[in-house]
Amino acid sequence: MTPAGLEVTxxxxxxxxxxxxxxxxxPWRVPGEQAEFKRRTIGTTLxxxxxxxxxxxxxxxxxxxxxxxxxxxxxxxxVQVAADLDAAVALxxxxxxxxxxxxxxxxxxxxxxxxxxxxxxxxTRIPLEVPGDVRYPDLDDEAWPVVETSPHPGFTVRTHWRxxxxxxxxxxxxxxxxxxxxxxxxxxxxxxxxxxxxxxLRSGGRDLVxxxxxxxxxxxxxxxxxxxxxxxxxxxxxAYVADTTTPWGPLVVTTRxxxxxxxxxxxxxxxxxxxxxxxxxxxxxxxxxxxxxxDLEAAPASLGDVLVHGDFWSGNLLWSGPxxxxxxxxxxxxxxxxxxxxxxxxxxxxLLGSVAAADLMLEAYEQARGxxxxxxxxxxxxxxxxxxxxxAGWAPNYAGIGRPELDGPTLRRRLAAFAxxxx
Ligand SMILES: NC(=O)c1ccc[n+]([C@@H]2O[C@H](COP(=O)([O-])OP(=O)(O)OC[C@H]3O[C@@H](n4cnc5c(N)ncnc54)[C@H](OP(=O)(O)O)[C@@H]3O)[C@@H](O)[C@H]2O)c1
Numbered sequence: 001m002t003p004a005g006l007e008v009t010x011x012x013x014x015x016x017x018x019x020x021x022x023x024x025x026x027p028w029r030v031p032g033e034q035a036e037f038k039r040r041t042i043g044t045t046l047x048x049x050x051x052x053x054x055x056x057x058x059x060x061x062x063x064x065x066x067x068x069x070x071x072x073x074x075x076x077x078x079v080q081v082a083a084d085l086d087a088a089v090a091l092x093x094x095x096x097x098x099x100x101x102x103x104x105x106x107x108x109x110x111x112x113x114x115x116x117x118x119x120x121x122x123x124t125r126i127p128l129e130v131p132g133d134v135r136y137p138d139l140d141d142e143a144w145p146v147v148e149t150s151p152h153p154g155f156t157v158r159t160h161w162r163x164x165x166x167x168x169x170x171x172x173x174x175x176x177x178x179x180x181x182x183x184x185x186x187x188x189x190x191x192x193x194x195x196x197x198x199x200x201l202r203s204g205g206r207d208l209v210x211x212x213x214x215x216x217x218x219x220x221x222x223x224x225x226x227x228x229x230x231x232x233x234x235x236x237x238x239a240y241v242a243d244t245t246t247p248w249g250p251l252v253v254t255t256r257x258x259x260x261x262x263x264x265x266x267x268x269x270x271x272x273x274x275x276x277x278x279x280x281x282x283x284x285x286x287x288x289x290x291x292x293x294x295d296l297e298a299a300p301a302s303l304g305d306v307l308v309h310g311d312f313w314s315g316n317l318l319w320s321g322p323x324x325x326x327x328x329x330x331x332x333x334x335x336x337x338x339x340x341x342x343x344x345x346x347x348x349x350x351l352l353g354s355v356a357a358a359d360l361m362l363e364a365y366e367q368a369r370g371x372x373x374x375x376x377x378x379x380x381x382x383x384x385x386x387x388x389x390x391x392a393g394w395a396p397n398y399a400g401i402g403r404p405e406l407d408g409p410t411l412r413r414r415l416a417a418f419a420x421x422x423x
Contacts, residue, residue: 003093005215005249008117010101010108011041013124013155014136021104021134024055028130030154038062040122040157041100045092049107050074063100066091068107085110089117105134112137119248121160147199148189159189165248169210172244172253173203195219195331197248200256207256208241212248219331220250226290226333227254229307233281237327257326259318261401268349268357270322271314275345276364278317278324282309283338283369293336300378302337303371309333312341313348315401339373343383346376350418351391351411352403377422384419391415 013033014020021027042062050069059065059078066080066088075081082088092099101111101118111118121144123136144160190198196211196219213219220243227240238254245251262271287307309316310332318326342365346358366372373379392408399406 003089006089006093007098007248008089008092008101008111008119009044009098010111010118010121010123011037012103012108012121012136013037013126015126015132016129018135018138019130019132020108020136022130022132023134024051026055027132028126028128030126030128032152033124033126033155036124036152036155036157041102044098044100045095046100046102047088047092047107047111048102049104052102052104052107053079064095064097068110085114085117089114105136109137116247119162119165122157123160124155124157126155165246168244168246169199169201169251169253170203172242172251173208207258208253209238209256210251210253212246213250213252215249217250220252222291223252223331223333226307226330229285229290230330232285233327236278236281236325237330257318257328259320259325262314262317262319263321264402266322268352268354269360271319271352272349272354272357272361273364274319274322274324275312275314275317275349276361276366277368278327279309279312279338279341279345279361280365280368282307282312282327282341287333287335290333290335293334293340296336299337300339300375300382302339303369303373304338305336306338307333308336308338309341312345314345314352315348315397339376339379340383342373342376343379346380347383347387347415347418351394351398351406351414353414355418355421381419381422384415384422387415388419 012020013026015028019027038060041060045064045066046060047066047068050067050071053065053067053076059076064080065078066082067074067076068082068085068088070083072083080091082091089099101107121139123139139160141160143163145163145166146158147161148157148159150157150159188200190200190209196213199210201208201210224240224243227238230237236257238257241253241255243250243252283306285307287305290307293308309327309330311329312327316327316329317324318328342362345361349355349357349361362373362376391411394411395406395408398404398411
């Protein structure tokens, strides 16, 4: 039995003819491929066979390793041991992080044969003829449609999802979505955001976005009433289409807002004015009736309560050049002082590298709202105090919008330097 909500992905590099190994070794060296494996498995629990573990020779950093062996006397430092697949899955479930099945052939085969266990296969295809006697199990493309293709020099990474995930989506759109046509076309995984798994798709002639939240996550129930009151923002925000509960967690489908991540070549100062204007448009909406922001004791003076986005940063905006074409991820929206969002957006610009951009964003916001924000430094201070223990952990979010150079230490340093100016 697969524990509810445990996300299990086979991660493998496969050469021509399905070859993944030669004896105990991997018979190639392709620059960048190992780094890609690391990027996709960091923070997860690795499940691997004894042979694979012994050929690597040590637990890989930043990941928990569970080694499968039938030898009750086997052990190694820094790894957990399981005598069969069920025991390994139970151990992984206790750890509570996504699982990467990391090989070799026996372990891939066992995991893929376990009914309903594996949700996705991330396969790095290496177009090389290499000698080898260890092969990846045959892949049925019908049962495992591709949802993401990511080309790199020398190899291509393809993500396959189990078909019934997409079937469930088609059913939902046919039944509740009013989309008329339940065919799901061209699904593609969207990056950015570590909370939900996000797929872009076309159905019924519309561009849609499907998001699966972790099992038991309340976000979907919270988001729907918010989306319904965003109508005055028009095409800038997603519209609710349908939602349901799936074995992979609550699923919500919305329309897709056009645009992409903030252009990497744009300086923060170029993004700032559009951010300020977009935020002022959000704050023209009434948040009454939504969850109230709590924890406002000793809050600085404010312009009053509005609809607060709750996580207004450049990565939750969609961009067309330096203009904002969309505002997404409304799961944290509440009723309260808009200055919470102002300080959050300013802090994002500071982390992107520019205090001047934070001031430009404030200027544009105040101009659009027709009022000065009282005590912005007080709100900045509050945001910085909240962010301080978390900021290093935001590196994957910045990497997701194409800013991998903003690693944990850099984010921490920039926040500390800004906080020091706030007194
Ligand atoms: N290209 C890639 O992405 C990739 C990734 C990983 C590995 N590889 C390659 O794959 C090859 C190794 O694969 P392999 O199939 O020979 O070995 P493996 O799957 O790594 O390990 C096999 C061993 O794991 C244990 N095991 C497997 N299934 C088990 C189960 N259901 N319950 C309990 N124990 C289980 C057994 O250990 P005991 O004998 O101790 O009982 C078995 O002998 C190497 O060439 C390696 O380099 C390639």
